Structures are given as structure tokens and as C-alpha cells.
Amino acid sequence: MINLNFILPEIFISLSIMFLLLLGVFKKNSSDIVHNLSVVSLIITGVLIYNNSSNQNISLFNGGFVVDQLSSFMKILTILGGAFVLSISTKYLKIFKIFLIEYPVLILSSILGMMVMISSNDLMVFYIGLELQSLALYVLASFNRDQLKSSESGLKYFVLSALSSGLLLYGCSLIYGFSGSTNFDVIGDTMSASHYGLTFGIVFILVGLAFKISAVPFHMWAPDVYEGSPTVVTLFFAIVPKVAALTVFIRFLYIPFVNMIEQWQPILIFLSIASMIFGAIAAIGQNNLKRLIAYSSIGHMGYALAGLSTGSNEGIQGSIVYITIYLFMNLAFFCCLLMLKRNDEYFETVDDLSGLSKNHPILSLSLLVILFSLAGIPPLAGFFAKFYVFKAVIEQSMYFLAIVGLLSTVIAAFYYLKIIKVIYFDGEKESYDNDHNIWLKMSLTFSTLLILLYFIFPSQLVEIVSRINIL
Amino acid sequence: MNFPILSSLILLPLIGSLFLLFSKDKNSNTGKYVALFTSFVNFLISLYLWYQFDPTTSSFQFVEDREWLKGFVNYKVGVDGISILFIILTSLITPLCIISVNNTVKYRLRDFLIAILIMECLMIGVFCSLDLVIFYLFFEAGLIPMFLIIGIWGGTRRVYSAFKFFLYTLLGSVLMLIAIISIYWISGTTDVTQLYEIGIDTKYQNLLWLAFFSSFAVKTPMWPVHTWLPDAHVEAPTAGSVLLAAILLKMAGYGFIRFSLGLFPVASELFTPLVYVLSLIAIVYTSLVALMQEDMKKLIAYSSVAHMGFVTLGIFTITQQGIEGSIVQMISHGLVSAALFLCVGVVYDRMHSRLIATYGGLVSVMPKYSILFMLFTLAALGLPGTSGFIGEFLILMGAFKDNFLVAVIASLGVIFGAAYMLWLYRRVVFGEVINKDLLKMPDLDNSEKFILWCLAIPVLFFGFYPEPIINTIEISVKDLIEMYNFNLNMYMPEVKIND
Numbered sequence: 010m011i012n013l014n015f016i017l018p019e020i021f022i023s024l025s026i027m028f029l030l031l032l033g034v035f036k037k038n039s040s041d042i043v044h045n046l047s048v049v050s051l052i053i054t055g056v057l058i059y060n061n062s063s064n065q066n067i068s069l070f071n072g073g074f075v076v077d078q079l080s081s082f083m084k085i086l087t088i089l090g091g092a093f094v095l096s097i098s099t100k101y102l103k104i105f106k107i108f109l110i111e112y113p114v115l116i117l118s119s120i121l122g123m124m125v126m127i128s129s130n131d132l133m134v135f136y137i138g139l140e141l142q143s144l145a146l147y148v149l150a151s152f153n154r155d156q157l158k159s160s161e162s163g164l165k166y167f168v169l170s171a172l173s174s175g176l177l178l179y180g181c182s183l184i185y186g187f188s189g190s191t192n193f194d195v196i197g198d199t200m201s202a203s204h205y206g207l208t209f210g211i212v213f214i215l216v217g218l219a220f221k222i223s224a225v226p227f228h229m230w231a232p233d234v235y236e237g238s239p240t241v242v243t244l245f246f247a248i249v250p251k252v253a254a255l256t257v258f259i260r261f262l263y264i265p266f267v268n269m270i271e272q273w274q275p276i277l278i279f280l281s282i283a284s285m286i287f288g289a290i291a292a293i294g295q296n297n298l299k300r301l302i303a304y305s306s307i308g309h310m311g312y313a314l315a316g317l318s319t320g321s322n323e324g325i326q327g328s329i330v331y332i333t334i335y336l337f338m339n340l341a342f343f344c345c346l347l348m349l350k351r352n353d354e355y356f357e358t359v360d361d362l363s364g365l366s367k368n369h370p371i372l373s374l375s376l377l378v379i380l381f382s383l384a385g386i387p388p389l390a391g392f393f394a395k396f397y398v399f400k401a402v403i404e405q406s407m408y409f410l411a412i413v414g415l416l417s418t419v420i421a422a423f424y425y426l427k428i429i430k431v432i433y434f435d436g437e438k439e440s441y442d443n444d445h446n447i448w449l450k451m452s453l454t455f456s457t458l459l460i461l462l463y464f465i466f467p468s469q470l471v472e473i474v475s476r477i478n479i480l
Numbered sequence: 481m482n483f484p485i486l487s488s489l490i491l492l493p494l495i496g497s498l499f500l501l502f503s504k505d506k507n508s509n510t511g512k513y514v515a516l517f518t519s520f521v522n523f524l525i526s527l528y529l530w531y532q533f534d535p536t537t538s539s540f541q542f543v544e545d546r547e548w549l550k551g552f553v554n555y556k557v558g559v560d561g562i563s564i565l566f567i568i569l570t571s572l573i574t575p576l577c578i579i580s581v582n583n584t585v586k587y588r589l590r591d592f593l594i595a596i597l598i599m600e601c602l603m604i605g606v607f608c609s610l611d612l613v614i615f616y617l618f619f620e621a622g623l624i625p626m627f628l629i630i631g632i633w634g635g636t637r638r639v640y641s642a643f644k645f646f647l648y649t650l651l652g653s654v655l656m657l658i659a660i661i662s663i664y665w666i667s668g669t670t671d672v673t674q675l676y677e678i679g680i681d682t683k684y685q686n687l688l689w690l691a692f693f694s695s696f697a698v699k700t701p702m703w704p705v706h707t708w709l710p711d712a713h714v715e716a717p718t719a720g721s722v723l724l725a726a727i728l729l730k731m732a733g734y735g736f737i738r739f740s741l742g743l744f745p746v747a748s749e750l751f752t753p754l755v756y757v758l759s760l761i762a763i764v765y766t767s768l769v770a771l772m773q774e775d776m777k778k779l780i781a782y783s784s785v786a787h788m789g790f791v792t793l794g795i796f797t798i799t800q801q802g803i804e805g806s807i808v809q810m811i812s813h814g815l816v817s818a819a820l821f822l823c824v825g826v827v828y829d830r831m832h833s834r835l836i837a838t839y840g841g842l843v844s845v846m847p848k849y850s851i852l853f854m855l856f857t858l859a860a861l862g863l864p865g866t867s868g869f870i871g872e873f874l875i876l877m878g879a880f881k882d883n884f885l886v887a888v889i890a891s892l893g894v895i896f897g898a899a900y901m902l903w904l905y906r907r908v909v910f911g912e913v914i915n916k917d918l919l920k921m922p923d924l925d926n927s928e929k930f931i932l933w934c935l936a937i938p939v940l941f942f943g944f945y946p947e948p949i950i951n952t953i954e955i956s957v958k959d960l961i962e963m964y965n966f967n968l969n970m971y972m973p974e975v976k977i978n979d
Contacts, residue, residue, distance in 0.1 A: 144972055387617040387651075396657075404660045411661075415654035422650055426643060428628070434631045434639055464617070466548040 012069050015076045018057040018084070025050035026117045033208025034109030039107050043340045044099060047113035051092045051120070058084050064476075072192050075129035079129045081328075083256045086333060090249040091120045093340055096448040097347060098241035104353050107153055115152075116245065116291055119145035123253035130264065132181040135257060139177070139221075142250060143170050149245065150238045156408055170220065171228045177217025188265075194365065196265035202457035204322035208272050214261060221254040222310045223303075225283035232295075235303035240355065243299050244343040247306050248336045251313075255332050256403040258317055259325055263479045270320045277318035282413050284311030289420035293294065293427075298346055298357050301424065302339070305383060308336050308421055313415055316398040324401035326474045333470060334394040334463070337456045341379045344453035348372055350442050359428055364437030373432050375457040382460045384425040385418050397471065483546050484531055486557045486608050490601050491569065492522050493574070497597040500590055512578065515593040517601060519575040526571040531898030534566055535952050540673060541608060549613070553670055556610040560809060561956030562737055565949060566607040566730055569814045570778055572938075573726045574600040574692060576931045577819070584718045584825055585633055590800045595625040596719060601726050607734060612660045612670040615739075618655055619695075619731060625726065626720070634715040641708075641715035647709075649710040652698030659691035660884045663743075675743055676963065682746050682971045685703040692740055699732035700792060703762040706785045713781035718825030721777065725784050725817040725877060733791045737803060741795065744961060748796065755796040756886050762789030763893035770900045775834050776824045779815060780905055783860060786893060793890055794875035802878025803957045807872025812859070812939065818867055819856040819935040823849070823880070826928055830921045836904065841913035846923045850909045852932045853900040854908035857905045859939045861898040866943035 014018070025047070033043045062081035068074065095113055102108040122142030129135035147170070149278030151163020181191065187206035188196045200207065217225060223231035235243045262273060274436035288308025296300040313335070348369075349356040384392035395418065402411045463470075496518030500511050508656050534541060540558035542617055548555040559567065587591045602625070605618035631642035664670050667678050680688065698705045709729075713721045763786050770782035787809065793976055794806035824848060828834055831915070843850040859866035862873075872894060879887035913919060924932070942949055 207527060386624060387620045392620075396661075399658070400661050400664070403658065404665050408658070408662075410656070411658050415658060416651070419647060419651045419654060423643070423647060426646060429627075430631065430639055430643070433628060434642075467548065469642075 012067075015061055015067050015069060016074065016128075018061065019121065019128075020053045021057055022050065022117060022121050025054075026114055026121065027154065029110070030114050031044065033114065040110050040287040044108075044113050046459055047117055047459065048092055048095050049090050050117070055085055055088045055092070056474055058436065059297040068130060070134075072194055074125075074128050075130045075136045076128060079256065079259065079479065080350045082329065082473065082477060083127045083252055083381040084124050084311055086252050086336060087120055087123050090252065090336055090340070091116055091245070092247070093452055094241060094245045096445065097344060097452050098244075100446045101239065101355070104350075104355075105153055107239070107343045111148075111428055112152060115145045115149050115245065118142075119149070119245075120249070123250065126253045127256045129257070130193045130260065132184065132193075135261075136174075136178065137269070138180060138253075139257075140174065140340075141286065142253065143174065146170075146246070146250065148357050149242045149320070152242055153239045156219045157236075157238060158237035161371065161428070162234040165237075166230055166234045170365070173217045173220035173227065176213050178329070180213025180215075180217065184265075193264040197267070200265065200268065207266075207269065211266060211269065211273050212276065215280075216274065218254055218258055218261070219280055222258075222313075223307050224280045224310050225287040225307060228284070228287070228307045230443060231307060232300045232303040232310055235306075236297055237299045240343065240346060243302075244340065246385065247302060247339045247343070251306070251310065252332055252336065253319075255313060255328065256274065258314075259328070259479060261393045262317065262327065265480065267320075274320060276316055277314055278407070279409055281311045281314035281318055282410065284314065285307060285414050286311075286420075289417045291425075292421070292424045296358050298359060298362075298428075299372065301359070301428075303340060305424075306335075306339065307423070309383075311417075312395060312398050312414060315410055319405045319407065321401060321405060322478055322480050323404055324398075325342050325479055326471070326477060327397040327399075327401040329474045329477060330397045330470060331394040333474075334390045334460075337459050338379060338382050338391055341375065341453060341460060342383070342458035344449055344456065345372060345376050348441065348453070349443055350445075352442070356441075359431055361438070362428065362431045363435040365432045366435040368440035375453060377429060378457055378461050380429055386422070388464040390460040393463060393467055408447055415444070484557065485525065486531075486542050486545055486604075488883055489522060489529070489571070490605050490608070491524055492525070493597040493601040493604075493784045495957065497594040497601075500594050500597070501843075502591065502854040505830070508616060511593055512581070512690055515578050515597055516575055517580055520548070520595065520598065520795060522604075523568075523571040523575055529870045530557070530564060530568055530952070531716045533561075533952065535561060537957060543610070552664070552674075553611055553613040553857075555613070556671060556673075557608040558610045558673075558759065559608050562960070563734065563954040565807065565811055565952060566734055567604055567732070569811055570600060570603045570607065570727050570892065573722060573814065573818055574820075576721050578747070579927050580719050580722070580822060580825065580930050581868040582831060582927055583826045590766070592629070592719075595629050596723070599723055602970055603723075603731070606731050609726075610672045611620075612672065612675075612739075614733075616653070616657060619735075621649075622728065622731075623649055626724065629720040629723075630716045633717040633720065637711070637946045638715045641711040644708045645712040648698055648705065649695075652695040655691040655693035659688045662688060667944060670700060672738070672742070677778070679967055679970075680743055685744040685747040688748060689744040689751060690745075691738060692735070693751070696740070697758070698733045698790045699735075701732075701785060702727060702758045702789070702792060703765060703785070704758075707764065708764065709785060710778045710781040711786075713821075714777045718821060718828070719823040719827075722818045725780075725821055726814040728786065728928070729788055730814060733788065733795065733810050735794050736792065737806070737960070737966065739818075741964055745964045746971045748798070748964075749968055752796045752798070755792055755937055759789040759793040759796075760886065760889050760893075762786060763890055764794070764896065767893050767896035767900060768805075771896065771903070772835055773885065773900075776827075776836055776904065776908070777821065777834050779836075779900065779922045780820045780824065783815070783897065783900065784817055786897060787817070787860075788879025790872060790875050790890065793886070796872075797878035797940055797959060798927065799878040799881050800954075800957060801874045801881065803880055803961070804950060804953055805871050805876075806866065806948060807953050808942075809875060811949060812867035812871045812942065815935050815939050816856055816866075817860045819852075819932060819939070820860060821929055822928075823853045823856060825944075828920070835972060836907050839918065840884075840911045841918065842921075844913065845918055845921050848924050848929065851944040852924070852936060854905065854907060855934075855936055856941070857901045859943070861901045862894060864943075865940070867946070868938050869943060870946045877972070899904055 066077040119142040125138030153159035220227040292304035382389035538690040543558035766785040773779035861866040
């Protein structure tokens with residue numbers, strides 16, 4: 010029974026989901042309360058995780074569930090992302106008249122699923138977590154059900170995601186068939202000779218995971234779903250599930266299959282290079298900012314995968330630093346997007362940003378910082394993210410990957426510059442509303458300052474991440 | 481010397497720009513005075529730095545070493561004889577730019593001043609950083625304010641030029657980033673002073689040299705990657721052109737001396753012919769191109785490429801005279817090209833045309849302007865008695881020592897230089913006043929006079945008496961060459977075996 014202490018955060022969040030659901034059902038007009046309570050319960054969960062984090066690796070349920078530095082860090086990141094999304098989304102939801110109790114409850118349940126994924130050390134546990142988060146995400150994507158695009162994106166996401174889950178499950182069964190276990194540690198121990206079957210299993214699972222983080226060539230869903238979903242849900246899509254999927258990537262590749270690195274490394278390098286180049290080139294032609302950020306996030310996942318493909322602790326840590334900074338950059342970008350509102354109508358194309366700097370100097374300055382950071386120009390946080398990844402990549406003498414990666418940042422810089430051009434060099438349009446939610450303003454200020462001033466204390470984050478040693 | 485004088489040089493403009501950022505009024509003159517005050521104080525500090533500087537040693541002075549990226553990169557700054565002059569040049573040019581905005585920047589003055597001050601901070605950072613990563617950080621960060629300066633306050637084709645400038649430079653620099661990280665894994669440090677001692681394994685030097693070269697060649701700019709420069713210059717506002725020509729281009733020359741020669745002697749020796757050829761093409765070809773220009777700013781931009789060709793030529797002669805000459809030439813070109821762009825800016829503000837054909841006969845309309853313009857024209861073509869002469873003369877001396885043919889071809893460039901500069905001057909200043917609008921043009925006002933004289937005095941002073949510059953750089957250059965030759969002798973046998 011003592012063991013249950015370590016899954017207290019998961020227990021707490023499940024109980025709060027049930028409680029909030031009941032509260033919402035039985036109390037009329039309780040959306041506000043449920044919303045606020047959900048943020049509070051996320052914060053409490055975060056505190057619980059922080060208290061639980063210890064230096065030793067604790068494994069529960071016959072080794073199917075682990076609590077270690079990696080899981081604590083990634084869970085806190087997930088919860089941070091979720092809390093930010095919940096706190097800035099109220100106004101948007103109210104305007105679209107979808108301010109319902111289901112929204113926070115769904116977000117909480119998908120976060121619960123991700124927490125299970127992050128801690129999973131067993132194919133079955135991992136799959137349960139994955140399905141829990143996916144189911145919640147399907148509904149979230151079509152949350153604005155009266156809008157055609159939103160329903161369409163939900164359906165599209167559901168069909169494609171179900172397909173990829175099927176592939177993933179097939180991979181799990183192959184691995185179970187050839188190794189005799191679903192537990193990562195056991196698979197790692199028993200795997201004497203590398204069977205072709207195992208390789209197939211790895212490939213199938215990698216396909217499923219690549220789909221979840223929208224790496225090329227499994228990215229097709231991302232632009233449509235990002236564009237169709239309500240903006241606040243897009244934000245959630247863009248940051249939170251990627252953290253969880255990346256963690257699974259790390260665990261799955263480095264615990265059972267670290268010895269088969271020559272089998273999966275080329276796959277990862279391919280995914281990484283394809284995502285970097287495709288993300289950079291495809292984003293150039295986009296006018297819808299949500300679509301654009303979808304392609305940009307495809308590119309960014311390429312960089313995170315580049316770190317994972319190195320097969321070293323530095324690479325893993327580089328990827329974790331990358332995803333952390335990526336989370337804040339995207340959060341800041343979407344905060345700006347949510348501020349483009351005029352008379353209860355949201356604007357989301359590049360042209361709508363035209364001449365923004367004349368009417369909204371501070372908002373444009375934040376966008377400037379965010380976009381240059383996304384492009385990876387020093388001294389902003391995005392540069393350090395890339396820097397750590399490429400430091401690890403070059404340590405392994407993977408020069409080709411490094412050169413392709415950095416050259417694609419130049420291509421990517423072009424479309425970020427294009428947005429900056431529209432904001433700063435083009436003629437002005439009507440000004441936007443200024444009556445923003447205090448939480449939205451605070452989130453934007455916080456994340457922008459974090460990006461801007463990261464260079465003053467660049468080693469704090471790295472120091473925390475450097476405690477995560479998988480190998 | 482415990483006071484962090486270099487950090488204060490870097491931070492002061494940043495503090496000034498923060499002040500501006502939080503000031504309420506966007507266009508009034510208060511902001512200008514704040515900016516002017518901070519940059520002027522910075523200039524005084526840099527002069528004090530020169531006064532305190534000990535020219536009898538080549539070791540780095542005023543060094544500050546702080547932990548930054550734990551166990552990996554330290555924030556390390558310091559100056560030696562090579563870098564100190566560039567810092568002074570930067571802090572001299574910046575206040576002059578700020579004075580010049582009076583007539584040139586019509587809108588969003590405050591933002592412009594913020595951009596200029598941030599630029600100053602970054603440029604000083606480039607010249608005093610003693611760690612490759614810190615250097616890269618400052619080097620790249622400069623793209624952001626410059627992109628905005630060209631893009632927001634530039635001319636009609638500003639967007640195209642700003643993009644070209646940004647992407648060209650970024651493309652060159654990312655390879656340098658790869659090289660810097662590789663150096664860390666090869667040698668275990670990115671600290672320049674330590675790298676000077678340890679040296680870098682010869683088998684990697686060639687590739688690393690090329691990666692650094694790709695960045696510096698774009699920034700210099702060397703032929704054939706110089707095409708961004710004329711566009712950027714033509715479209716940038718006057719103050720932007722001045723910063724670009726006077727200081728940004730010098731980052732690359734400085735980088736060649738400090739990093740290419742200092743870190744990769746074997747590769748530098750190997751690639752010297754390449755640099756010679758590119759420099760000679762730059763000198764001859766761009767001089768000829770400059771002859772044919774109809775746009776004054778474009779002409780001066782091409783002349784900058786030619787002058788920087790001399791600089792790279794001088795650096796890679798790897799002789800005392802050549803390198804000293806390059807540094808003098810860079811300082812001199814910093815002053816002269818800044819002045820020439822300001823001169824163009826003066827008439828552009830009055831006529832809103834940069835075409836040479838618009839003008840003619842200015843000598844009778846604007847006599848004071850004509851005198852100063854004459855002085856800078858002569859300095860640009862390297863007339864004895866101006867600082868331009870000292871630089872070119874030393875470079876050619878170094879070149880003759882190393883390779884006769886190269887020196888002869890480079891000397892041709894001097895003649896072409898005289899041709900296009902004098903022809904420009906003749907067409908703009910002499911002749912009949914054909915365009916009647918010119919008659920309404922007022923002569924220089926006080927602020928313009930002040931700026932141009934501030935540049936003219938050092939040009940003349942160092943032309944007659946270059947001792948202060950030469951004294952400052954002499955020992956540092958000597959030790960650099962000694963270290964270069966020492967490393968070369970140590971590694972050369974291996975290279976021969978590989979051959």
C-alpha cells in the first residue's frame with residue numbers, strides 16, 4: 010500500500026476529474042467554478058509531483074509504472090502547459106459560446122492519460138495512457154461542434170489517429186510475440202539476438218509515435234486539425250501531447266531497445282531530417298497562422314528528434330531542453346494569437362497582422378521576440394534550444410544531420426521573417442481590442458520574458474535536466 | 481583593475497535603450513538626448529580604456545571571466561591591441577549616427593534609437609568576446625536590429641534588401657556555429673585564450689577554417705557573396721548604412737585575424753591562395769563595377785567591397801605590415817565610408833535622390849560640403865596624408881613581401897579606386913548646375929558640420945601621425961604572427977606527410 014504514495018498525483022487528478030464532472034452535472038451554471046477548480050487541481054497535482062520527485066527510480070505494479078527524474082520533469086511540464094491553456098482559454102470559449110464544463114474535464118483527463126504515458130514502462134500501460142489522452146483529444150478537436158471545420162478536424166484526427174494506434178498496437182503485439190513480455194526492462198533483458206520481428210515491432214511503434222508528434226511523413230493530420238480546432242485547443246495540441254509522446258519515445262528507445270540502436274537510429278534520423286526540411290519549406294506558403302504554426306511545430310519536432318537520434322544522454326537532455334523551450338515559445342505565440350480580437354471576432358491570418366506595430370507596439374514587440382526565438386536567432390531562448398541539440402548531435406560526429414538541420418533553420422527563418430515583415434514593415438489596419446483577460450496578459454508577459462531573458466541564466470534549466478540520466 | 485569596464489561598455493547602451501523603451505513620448509527630442517548621452521558616455525569610457533591600455537604586452541587586458549553555461553562556456557571578455565581600436569571606432573561612430581538621425585529618420589524615432597543602441601551593445605560585444613560561443617551570440621544577434629533598421633526605415637526596396645541581408649548572413653553563420661561546437665568537442669573548450677595555447681588538431685583545421693570562412697566571407701563581404709551589400713546599403717537609412725559600412729563589415733576582418741589566423745594556422749596557410757584570388761577579384765572587379773554605378777550609395781557600397789578586399793589581402797599576407805595595414809585600413813575605412821555615406825545622406829535629405837545624374841555643380845551651391853566631401857574622397861582613394869594611405873601602403877608593402885604578382889594586381893585596384901572616386905566627385909561637385917532645384921539647397925547645418933568634422937579630424941590626424949594606432953597594435957600583431965609561425969612549424973611536417 011505504501012507504493013501508492015508514488016502515484017498520488019495520478020490518483021488525485023482522477024478523483025478531481027470525477028468530482029468536477031459530478032459538480033458540473035448536478036450544479037447549474039457551474040462552468041466558472043469547474044474551470045477554476047480544474048486549474049487549482051492541476052496546480053495541486055503539480056505540487057504533489059514535485060514532492061514525489063526523488064533521485065531514485067521507483068517502479069510500481071511489477072515494473073509497469075516508474076517514477077523517476079524524467080517522469081517528474083515531464084509531468085510537471087505537461088501540467089504547466091495544461092494549466093496555462095486552461096487559464097487563458099475562458100474568454101475565447103465564452104465568445105464562441107462553448108464555455109462548458111466538459112472542456113476542463115476533458116483537458117484534465119487527457120493530462121491524466123499523458124501522465125500515465127510518461128510514467129509507463131510497459132507497452133500495455135503505455136497504450137492505456139495513450140488511448141485515454143487520444144480519446145479526450147478527439148473530442149477537444151471538435152469541441153466547437155457547430156462549426157464545420159471543428160467537427161471535421163475532430164473526425165479527421167479520430168480516423169487517422171485510430172489508424173496509427175492500430176499500427177502501434179500491432180507493433181506491441183509483434184514485440185510481445187518475439188520477446189515474451191510487454192515490460193520494457195524484461196524486453197531489454199531477454200532480447201538476446203535481434204530478430205527481424207523486433208525490428209518490425211519497433212518500426213510500427215515508431216510510426217504510431219511519430220504520428221502523435223506529427224513528424225514527417227506522418228504529419229498529414231496536423232495542419233488541418235490545427236486549423237480547424239478552436240485556437241485554445243490548438244494550443245493544447247501544439248504543446249502538451251508532444252511532451253508526453255517525446256517521453257515515450259525516450260523510454261521506448263532507450264530502455265528496451267538501446268542495444269538495437271543501429272536499427273532505429275537511421276529511422277529517427279530520417280524522421281528528423283524530413284520533418285526539419287518539410288516543416289521549413291511547407292510553412293512558407295501558409296497564410297493562416299494556425300496552419301503555419303502546425304508546419305513550424307513539425308519542423309521543431311524534427312529538431313527534438315535529432316537530439317533523440319544521437320543515442321547519448323546529452324542528446325536526450327538536449328531534446329528535453331528543446332521541448333521545454335518550445336512549449337514556452339508556442340504558449341507565447343498563441344497568447345498573441347488570442348489577442349487578435351476585434352468585436353468578438355478572432356483573426357488568424359498573416360495578413361491580419363499587417364502593421365500591428367503601429368497600434369500595438371508591445372504586442373508586436375513580444376511577437377518579434379517570439380518569432381526570432383522560434384527561428385533560433387541568438388540570444389533568445391530558441392537559439393539555446395537548438396544549440397544544446399546540435400551540441401549533442403555533433404558530439405556523435407553526425408555532421409550531416411547537423412548541417413541539414415542548421416541549413417533548414419535558415420529556410421525556416423524566411424517564413425518567420427515574413428511574419429515580422431508584415432507586422433513591422435507593412436501598412437497598418439484597424440486596431441484590435443485591448444480588453445484581454447488578465448491571465449492571458451500575464452501568460453504572455455511571463456513566457457515572453459522567459460524567452461527574452463533566458464540568456465542571463467542559461468544553465469538553470471540545463472542543470473535540472475542534466476539530472477535525467479536514462480542510459 | 482577590478483571594475484568591469486568592458487561589461488559596462490556593453491551594458492550601458494542596453495540600459496539606455498531600456499530607458500527609451502519605457503519613455504512615453506515617441507518622437508520628441510528627449511529620447512535623442514538620452515541616446516546621445518549614453519553613447520557619448522560610452523565613447524568617453526572607451527577612450528579611458530585606450531588610455532589605461534598597456535600596449536607593451538599582447539596578452540588580453542581588462543579580462544572578465546564569469547560562469548555562464550555551467551562547465552561549458554564562460555562569459556569571458558577582454559581586449560588586446562587588435563580589438564581595442566574597433567571598440568573605440570564603434571563608440572565613436574554610434575553617437576555620430578545618433579546625431580545624424582535629426583534629418584534622416586522621420587518617424588518612430590524612439591524605436592530607431594533603441595535599435596541603434598542595441599546594435600552598439602552587440603558590436604562592442606563582438607569585438608571584446610574571448611569565447612567563441614559568446615562571439616557567435618553577439619555576432620548573430622546583430623542581425624535582428626539591423627534587419628529592423630533596414631526594413632522599417634529603409635527605402636522602396638527595403639523588404640527585399642532586409643531579407644537578403646538577413647538570410648545571406650544567417651546562412652554563412654550557421655556553418656560557423658557547427659564549427660564552434662565541433663571545436664568544443666575536439667579541443668574541450670571554446671575559450672579563445674586556451675585554444676591559442678592548446679591549438680586545434682590539424683586534421684580538422686581545413687574544414688573548420690572553411691566553416692568560419694563561410695561566415696566571415698559573407699560578412700566581409702568577399703566576392704562572390706558580396707551581392708547583399710549594395711542592396712542593403714542602398715535601401716538602409718543613412719545611419720544604418722553608416723553602421724553597416726563602418727563597423728559591421730569590420731567584424732569579419734577582425735574575425736579573420738582573431739580566429740582564422742589565430743586558431744587555424746595550417747589551414748590559413750593552405751587557403752591563402754584562395755583568399756588572395758577572391759580578394760584580387762574583389763579589388764579589381766568591384767572597382768570596375770563601381771565605375772559604372774549611377775547610384776551614389778551603390779558606388780560607395782561597391783567601393784567598400786573593394787576596400788575590404790584590400791583588408792583580407794593584407795591579413796592573409798601574414799606579415800607584420802600586412803596585418804597592421806589591414807587594421808589601419810579597417811579603422812580608416814570605418815571613418816571614411818561612414819563619412820561618405822553621411823555625405824550622400826546630406827544631399828539625399830535635400831533632394832531625395834541618390835542618382836549621380838541629379839547632381840552636378842554643387843561646389844557653387846554648397847562650398848563647405850564640397851570641401852569635406854573632397855577630403856573624404858581623397859581619403860577613400862588613399863591620398864598620402866590621409867589615413868587611407870597608411871592602410872593601403874602597409875598592405876601593399878606586406879603583399880610585395882609575400883607575392884609580387886598579387887601586389888601588382890592589387891596596386892591596379894588603387895588606380896581604379898582613384899578613378900571611380902574622382903569621377904564620382906567630378907560629376908557631383910563640379911560642372912554646371914543643370915538641375916535648377918539644386919540652387920535651393922542650403923549648405924551644411926551645424927550638426928552635419930559637426931559630424932563630418934568629427935570624422936575628418938581623425939582621418940587627417942592618423943594620416944599624418946599614425947603612431948598611436950601602430951603603437952597600440954604592434955605588439956599584439958607581432959605576437960600573433962609569432963604564434964602563427966610557431967604553430968605552423970610545429971604542424972607543418974605532418975601536413976607534408978599527408979600531402
